[in-house]
Amino acid sequence: MTVLYWxxxxxxxxxxxxxxxxxxxxxxxxxxxxxxxxxxxxxxxxLRDLLLDVSPLAWIGDLxxxxxxxxxxxxxxVLAKFIRVPFQMMLYADAIGLAAFTxxxxxAAIAMELPGLIVIMMGMLSGIFGxxxxxxxxxEIPLIFRRDVYATASLTGAIxxxxxxxxxxxMSLAALIGLNIVIIIRFAAIKWRLSLPAFLNTASYRKExxxxxx
Amino acid sequence: MTVLYWxxxxxxxxxxxxxxxxxxxxxxxxxxxxxxxxxxxxxxxxLRDLLLDVSPLAWIGDLxxxxxxxxxxxxxxVLAKFIRVPFQMMLYADAIGLAAFTxxxxxAAIAMELPGLIVIMMGMLSGIFGxxxxxxxxxEIPLIFRRDVYATASLTGAIxxxxxxxxxxxMSLAALIGLNIVIIIRFAAIKWRLSLPAFLNTASYRKExxxxxx
Amino acid sequence: MTVLYWxxxxxxxxxxxxxxxxxxxxxxxxxxxxxxxxxxxxxxxxLRDLLLDVSPLAWIGDLxxxxxxxxxxxxxxVLAKFIRVPFQMMLYADAIGLAAFTxxxxxAAIAMELPGLIVIMMGMLSGIFGxxxxxxxxxEIPLIFRRDVYATASLTGAIxxxxxxxxxxxMSLAALIGLNIVIIIRFAAIKWRLSLPAFLNTASYRKExxxxxx
Numbered sequence: 001m002t003v004l005y006w007x008x009x010x011x012x013x014x015x016x017x018x019x020x021x022x023x024x025x026x027x028x029x030x031x032x033x034x035x036x037x038x039x040x041x042x043x044x045x046x047l048r049d050l051l052l053d054v055s056p057l058a059w060i061g062d063l064x065x066x067x068x069x070x071x072x073x074x075x076x077x078v079l080a081k082f083i084r085v086p087f088q089m090m091l092y093a094d095a096i097g098l099a100a101f102t103x104x105x106x107x108a109a110i111a112m113e114l115p116g117l118i119v120i121m122m123g124m125l126s127g128i129f130g131x132x133x134x135x136x137x138x139x140e141i142p143l144i145f146r147r148d149v150y151a152t153a154s155l156t157g158a159i160x161x162x163x164x165x166x167x168x169x170x171m172s173l174a175a176l177i178g179l180n181i182v183i184i185i186r187f188a189a190i191k192w193r194l195s196l197p198a199f200l201n202t203a204s205y206r207k208e209x210x211x212x213x214x
Numbered sequence: 215m216t217v218l219y220w221x222x223x224x225x226x227x228x229x230x231x232x233x234x235x236x237x238x239x240x241x242x243x244x245x246x247x248x249x250x251x252x253x254x255x256x257x258x259x260x261l262r263d264l265l266l267d268v269s270p271l272a273w274i275g276d277l278x279x280x281x282x283x284x285x286x287x288x289x290x291x292v293l294a295k296f297i298r299v300p301f302q303m304m305l306y307a308d309a310i311g312l313a314a315f316t317x318x319x320x321x322a323a324i325a326m327e328l329p330g331l332i333v334i335m336m337g338m339l340s341g342i343f344g345x346x347x348x349x350x351x352x353x354e355i356p357l358i359f360r361r362d363v364y365a366t367a368s369l370t371g372a373i374x375x376x377x378x379x380x381x382x383x384x385m386s387l388a389a390l391i392g393l394n395i396v397i398i399i400r401f402a403a404i405k406w407r408l409s410l411p412a413f414l415n416t417a418s419y420r421k422e423x424x425x426x427x428x
Numbered sequence: 429m430t431v432l433y434w435x436x437x438x439x440x441x442x443x444x445x446x447x448x449x450x451x452x453x454x455x456x457x458x459x460x461x462x463x464x465x466x467x468x469x470x471x472x473x474x475l476r477d478l479l480l481d482v483s484p485l486a487w488i489g490d491l492x493x494x495x496x497x498x499x500x501x502x503x504x505x506v507l508a509k510f511i512r513v514p515f516q517m518m519l520y521a522d523a524i525g526l527a528a529f530t531x532x533x534x535x536a537a538i539a540m541e542l543p544g545l546i547v548i549m550m551g552m553l554s555g556i557f558g559x560x561x562x563x564x565x566x567x568e569i570p571l572i573f574r575r576d577v578y579a580t581a582s583l584t585g586a587i588x589x590x591x592x593x594x595x596x597x598x599m600s601l602a603a604l605i606g607l608n609i610v611i612i613i614r615f616a617a618i619k620w621r622l623s624l625p626a627f628l629n630t631a632s633y634r635k636e637x638x639x640x641x642x
Contacts, residue, residue: 152245
């Protein structure tokens, strides 16, 4: 799965940059920027590995992951001093990272022959936990809890990958389609501001819960 | 310990509902509700298993626990749209959940033949950690830190179960009495608003620290 | 390494007291004080052990650590009712704890023959994580993220210990010098309010980011 590894690395880089931007918004110093970058990029996989008792952790066994997160965060820290990265661009890149982590996390859990519910939870958790812990460290209510198409995109992708492989589809093809499912849902959600109104109570419609920026 | 397993399941259900209510108060969407329900209900046991290096985690080894948490949280999410659950009722139910988790957590640690201090800490942690992590995710100072009869009830139950079994009492009887100890202390604390004044500094008497609702 | 063990115990005591003071500032009750003391003192080592899959955890295998944290936190809780501990004194003591944890954490990781990047990260994490999780539990943005000479001191010490031992210096001597490096950097930072201006953006110069007290 060399292609998936590269996509995973891209996901690490993108999530690290998103973490750096969040840190900059909170006026963290360089150290804080690197911590938030690292945690955003590798937190999801780390929690998955801890819960499943996988050892060593992915970024301890493969330093490329750790270096990619740190270098990407540092680059964004420097870059942010010179140019203003359009937030919309980050959202689209973030969607690709979410897709990569969801698919690779789901496949890692499938490889451990876990039950379907756990596989799907681990896939989703791999995709979204980095952002959750990032927001907690920045002392904010994780925004994901208020905008469910983010998690729903990851969930849909994880369900797809699980059932596709269960029904005999090859790992590569299932991953490729799964990536596209997550990306398309997120792109659509970003473009048209989708949410799941059927499940939302009226308070969720309030303007304050739909900030223009993440 | 079939009876204890059922009490444990009841604890999962009750804690999941309390998590759903907390999520609703913060206007989380369905996804956030399910996450907070799951974390409230299974967070304490998960942390205990991680600290003690138990693998697989309880809810990975026994999916009934995971489904109970998710279904209970979802049910409360739906229910909260139609009726207003009296908060007082939730507090009493929560006390039973606290009792169940304290007792089962203590017995799990006893079974691993750990030293007394660790057994008691693990029992208490199993009971209270779900609520702590829930409050952190909702970006609040964990209320438990300001109202010590909650933790004290759990601590008393854990100490009881540890010494009762050490002194030769049967597991079932020690558990049954332990459950009652925690429940009675919590019920009394809820009814008469007990706290431990001897240890509190004057600031703790301020009105703001005794909100009417959890 | 008997000397290092004693320094480590001193670190546990000092961090526990710092946690108790933070708890008192937030008007936690006795239970909250003990939890914050414990987490501040043993959180860094616990996270390191979890990430490296070390079992049992240090404070489960050696109860002296757990008791030291609890007794120190309790003592500070009582003491705080009678005298006012000068904050400046705590900062200096805290620097010694940071030094002890950084050095012992780095050496623990070296003993596991991990790659240099991971060794240094684990050393730094052992030193600083207790304070980070303490601030998160007290619902504050971890102050360390805004004052990088704290983390930088730990980082410098970890790098020193790693390369000193790699270049053949004896463990004891490397530890002793490493302790002094961290302590001197922190003492200087406290005395002259050092920060790393080259990496800070202008917002970091704002007064609000340089509170007089930790």
